[in-house]
Amino acid sequence: xxxxxxxxxxxxxxxxxxxxxxxxxxxxxxxxxxxxxxxxxxxxxxxxxxxxxxxxxxxxxxxxxxxxxxxxxxxxxxxxxxxxxxxxxxxxxxxxxxxxxxxxxxxxxxxxxxxxxxxxxxxxxxxxxxxxxxxxxxxxxxxxxx
Amino acid sequence: xxxxxxxxxxxxxxxxxxxxxxxxxxxxxxxxxxxxxxxxxxxxxxxxxxxxxxxxxxxxxxxxxxxxxxxxxxxxxxxxxxxxxxxxxxxxxxxxxxxxxxxxxxxxxxxxxxxxxxxxxxxxxxxxxxxxxxxxxxxxxxxxxx
DNA sequence: CAGAAAACCGAGTGGTTTACTAGGGATTAG
DNA sequence: CTAATCCCTAGTAAACCACTCGGTTTTCTG
Numbered sequence: 001x002x003x004x005x006x007x008x009x010x011x012x013x014x015x016x017x018x019x020x021x022x023x024x025x026x027x028x029x030x031x032x033x034x035x036x037x038x039x040x041x042x043x044x045x046x047x048x049x050x051x052x053x054x055x056x057x058x059x060x061x062x063x064x065x066x067x068x069x070x071x072x073x074x075x076x077x078x079x080x081x082x083x084x085x086x087x088x089x090x091x092x093x094x095x096x097x098x099x100x101x102x103x104x105x106x107x108x109x110x111x112x113x114x115x116x117x118x119x120x121x122x123x124x125x126x127x128x129x130x131x132x133x134x135x136x137x138x139x140x141x142x143x144x145x146x
Numbered sequence: 147x148x149x150x151x152x153x154x155x156x157x158x159x160x161x162x163x164x165x166x167x168x169x170x171x172x173x174x175x176x177x178x179x180x181x182x183x184x185x186x187x188x189x190x191x192x193x194x195x196x197x198x199x200x201x202x203x204x205x206x207x208x209x210x211x212x213x214x215x216x217x218x219x220x221x222x223x224x225x226x227x228x229x230x231x232x233x234x235x236x237x238x239x240x241x242x243x244x245x246x247x248x249x250x251x252x253x254x255x256x257x258x259x260x261x262x263x264x265x266x267x268x269x270x271x272x273x274x275x276x277x278x279x280x281x282x283x284x285x286x287x288x289x290x291x292x
Numbered sequence: 293c294a295g296a297a298a299a300c301c302g303a304g305t306g307g308t309t310t311a312c313t314a315g316g317g318a319t320t321a322g
Numbered sequence: 323c324t325a326a327t328c329c330c331t332a333g334t335a336a337a338c339c340a341c342t343c344g345g346t347t348t349t350c351t352g
Contacts, residue, residue, distance in 0.1 A: 001148075001149055001153070001226070001230050001231075001233055001234070001235070001266065002234055002235055002236065003235040003236055003259070004338085004339065004340085005339080005340065005341095006339085006340090008236055008255060008259070009340095011255050011258070012255055015254060015255060025298095027297080027298060027299090028298080028299075029297095029298080038340080038341060038342085040341075040342065040343080041340065041341050041342085043299085043300080043301095044301095044340095044341090046299095047299095047300075047301085057298095057299060057300085058298090058299080058349090059298065059299045059300080059347080059348045059349060060297075060298060060299075060347090060348050060349025060350055061295095061296065061297040061298060061348090061349055061350040061351065062297075062298080062349080062350055062351085063297075063298050063299060063348085063349070063350085064298075064299085065299090076258060088148055089148055089149040090148065090149055090154055091148075108161060108278045108281050108282050108285075109154060109157050109158055109161060109278070111281070112157070112222060112269070112270075112273060112278075113149070113154070115269050116266055116269050116270065119265040119266065119268070119269050120262055120265065120266060122265070123258070123261050123262050123265050124258075124262065127258060132254045132255070132258075135254055135257070136254050139254070150309085150310065150311085151310080151311070152310085152311090173326080173327065173328090174327080174328080175326095175327085184311080184312065184313085186312075186313065186314085187311065187312055187313085189328080189329080189330095190311095190312090190330095192328095193328095193329075193330085203327095203328060203329085204320090204327090204328085205318080205319045205320065205327065205328045205329080206318095206319045206320025206321060206326075206327060206328075207319090207320055207321045207322070207324090207325065207326040207327060208320080208321055208322085208326075208327080209319085209320075209321085209326075209327050209328060210327075210328085211328090
């Protein structure tokens with residue numbers, strides 16, 4: 001019952017871009033350094049996020065990445081699904097295209113996994129990148145105040 | 147973000163034992179056949195459940211397995227944790243002994259994974275094997291009624 | 293126009309996990 | 323005794339993870 005680093009790294013990168021939304025494009029090297037992620041590995045992850053339309057890239061010198069939409073329009077669930085696939089504790093209860101269950105008769109445990117899936121989705125879809133930025137701001141304020 | 151078959155198979159097996167709680171011990175072969183699981187593989191899973199004190203075994207002919215406690219005392223979360231380890235979308239937010247986070251400074255995404263973890267745990271700990279049996283009974287009644 | 297900065301691409305790799313199978317040994321009812 | 327049953331260790335093919343390596347292409351800047 002665990003996430004791979006893909007989802008985690010991807011979210012950290014997206015959060016980084018969200019914190020700098022509105023300014024010039026940010027080179028991946030900078031994101032990777034700030035978030036402490038292997039640059040080459042992150043490259044592969046962000047390629048997926050680009051294909052899913054979550055980030056835009058600007059090539060050439062002074063290029064980099066920016067969010068494709070404002071932070072308030074990007075849910076954590078969008079990022080996680082892009083990198084880890086549909087939320088599905090088990091194939092037969094996948095959010096999208098659940099696989100056919102070998103036993104077509106009623107399966108009690110399947111209901112449980114469906115409830116788990118829904119509760120995960122509910123959390124991930126209730127938080128946007130903007131929410132994360134606001135949280136970060138609040139945390140920062142608490143530090144400087146003391 | 148997925149469960150392995152361990153948790154699923156284990157839960158199916160425990161549900162099977164719960165449905166026959168109170169009668170003679172059930173040989174693993176029967177459980178495996180009823181739940182459509184490889185017997186040898188299930189053997190390894192139930193060994194873990196035995197070591198965790200969730201089932202008792204009776205050796206020799208006419209032996210088998212029984213639940214160590216009444217179904218109402220066994221939560222789905224107990225079974226899943228036994229087989230899949232602590233609920234931890236990420237190591238640094240494991241329920242038990244969270245690993246040290248490389249960046250000791252405040253990490254926003256960690257909070258999100260902690261919320262995911264809690265919501266999974268909440269679902270799994272709110273359902274007992276007895277609940278599953280009652281559900282199964284209800285489903286059965288609906289079929290025979292129609 | 294040269295050079296550097298950056299995105300883009302595909303292949304390879306060592307380690308771990310998964311979902312088993314194989315082949316036995318120990319225990320006990322009948 | 324013997325058949326049923328639990329118990330244990332080891333192996334294994336395939337997949338997946340978390341990267342690394344070595345480039346090519348695009349574009350800005352001096």
